[in-house]
Amino acid sequence: MESAFWDRVVAEGHKVPTDRSLADLTSELTAMLGDPDPRLRDGIAYEVLATWVSEGVYDDLLQGLGDGMAAGLMVGIGERDTDTVFRRSFSALILGECVSRDNERHVVPPDTILRWGDRAAGWLVRERDVRGYVPGKGWAHAVAHGADVLAALARSDAVGRLELTVLLDVIADRLLTQSDRLLHGEDDRLALATMQILRRDxxxxxxxxxxxxxxxxxxxxxxxxxxxxxxxxxNVQQFLRALHLQLALAPRPPARRADLLLALIDRLKQVNPDYLT
Structure with a gap:
């Protein structure tokens, strides 16, 4: 379809067009998630899909949509500095929207949420293209979007103590993987995901x-x-400092915030002896 069609959809408040099947619309939007043009990817595909998910358009089809987004996480996996990162990264963002919708409405089976979690975790650890903002093409931001999926999963009733522990390990695995420096707020997003895990107590x-x-x-x-x-x-230092800030100041702290803060402060002192002696 011409982009003018989607421009009208956005301009009209993201109403679902009635002259085309939802399956066809979804297929085109999914393809647009990987478009290097940020207007099509961010301004249309993500915006429309996220709106339709949050408004319940996909409630009866959420499992299929989420499965499609989970498949998108593997498109071009292992590549660096190519446009395939957009499909992976924005598939993760929509997958997080699917999990968040289920957190509100419980419209998919718990084992589906766990399956999505396995796919998201495997992708985030394996992702090698950690660019944030790509000149001329907009945000890739795979690590930040991966953190958003983990945050949504951490709030899910389907995710228990064992799975929450796995999510912590995934965050550590991502941080301990040698990569380019994360310079576009990824530390804050990973810290927020960690806070969602800790808030479950x-x-x-x-x-x-x-x-x-x-x-x-x-x-x-x-x-x-x-x-x-x-x-x-x-990357680890940035994350530990971001986590300290959120743990100390964020609303809705974990029940054991004081103990957690002490443990974190001890580690920050350990790894910053030149500044904290």
Whole structure:
């Protein structure tokens, strides 16, 4: 379809067109999620799909839509600096919308949510294109969008203590994977996902302390590492500081915020001795 058709849909408040099948509309919007043109990808495809999901247009079809987005996470996986990142990243964003809708309405089986979670976790750890803003093509932001999916999953009733622990490990795995520095707010988004996990008050303090210790091991610059001393340490440091800020100041704190803060502060002191002695 010509973009003018979709411009009219947006201009008319995202009403579902009645002269075309929802399946055909969804297929075209899904393809547009991978378009390098940010107007088509962000301004039309994401905006329309997210609106229709939140308004219940897909409630009877949410499982199929989410499965399609989960499949989109694997398109071009392993590539760097190519346009396939847009399909993966924006599929993750819509998958998060599907999970959030189910959190409100419970319209898909719990095992579907867990399956989506497995696909999202596997993708986020394997993603190698961590560009934030791409000149001329807009936001890729795969790590931030992956964090948003994890945050939605952490709020799901289908996700219990074991799965929440896995989500923490996924966040650690992502941070401990050598990559380019994350410079576009990804640390804050990953910290927010962590806060959603901690707010469930299901993961024990011992588990969180071991998780923090694992991160702290790699939070000092490694001057022997190929790719730069801060290839891992810089991302971990940013994340720990963002998590400290949110844990200290964010509303709706976890029940054991004081204990969690003490554990986090201990690790921050450990990995920043030059500044905190």
């Amino acid at each position: 299901l993961v024990s303090l011992d588990v969180v302390e071991r998780w923090l210790a694992r991160l702290a091991e790699k939070a000092r610059p490694d001057h022997e590492r190929d790719g730069g001393a801060y290839a891992v340490a810089g």
